[in-house]
Amino acid sequence: MKIESTIQSKIDAVRNLSWLKPAVPKRILLFIAAGVWTFAGSMLMFKGYKMLDTTGRYLWLKLLVVLFCGIAFYIRLFSKLSLKHTLRILGLKNEYPCLFSFFNFKSYLVMIFMISMGITLRTTGWVPFSYLAFLYLMMSIPLLLSSIRFYYTGFYFRRFVIIQP
Numbered sequence: 001m002k003i004e005s006t007i008q009s010k011i012d013a014v015r016n017l018s019w020l021k022p023a024v025p026k027r028i029l030l031f032i033a034a035g036v037w038t039f040a041g042s043m044l045m046f047k048g049y050k051m052l053d054t055t056g057r058y059l060w061l062k063l064l065v066v067l068f069c070g071i072a073f074y075i076r077l078f079s080k081l082s083l084k085h086t087l088r089i090l091g092l093k094n095e096y097p098c099l100f101s102f103f104n105f106k107s108y109l110v111m112i113f114m115i116s117m118g119i120t121l122r123t124t125g126w127v128p129f130s131y132l133a134f135l136y137l138m139m140s141i142p143l144l145l146s147s148i149r150f151y152y153t154g155f156y157f158r159r160f161v162i163i164q165p
Helices: 002-015 026-051 059-090 105-124 129-155
Strands: none
Touching: 026 059, 026 129, 059 129, 105 129
């Protein structure tokens, strides 16, 4: 009997590992998401700027095209994506979700793929740095613009949450 109760208590202890989950309030989760998107956008902008050939002709026109394409990419894809993630975070049933739940599983896979492609393109030389710089700069714009939605929702969190009685 004593052995069975000891085994049962160990099984219960293993089942009750919820204290190991790094849980944060939803509002903090929005700021974490904003920070991740800001970090990714800033890093792409920095790497793109470092690879940029500033002595080339019509640099201002190329940067204007990059800005236009980045904003268009934000409007067509990233605004919907950031809205989806914001609404998903706000709609989480748990008031203290896991620290890593600012993305769903599919989004983590997309992020891993995008990072891998960026590293591959940069290290293999398949795409010249002059073009890659503009691609990096163009991708930084929608990421940074999307992070604004997370910051806004985090700062004005009370406006977006329906308080349950």
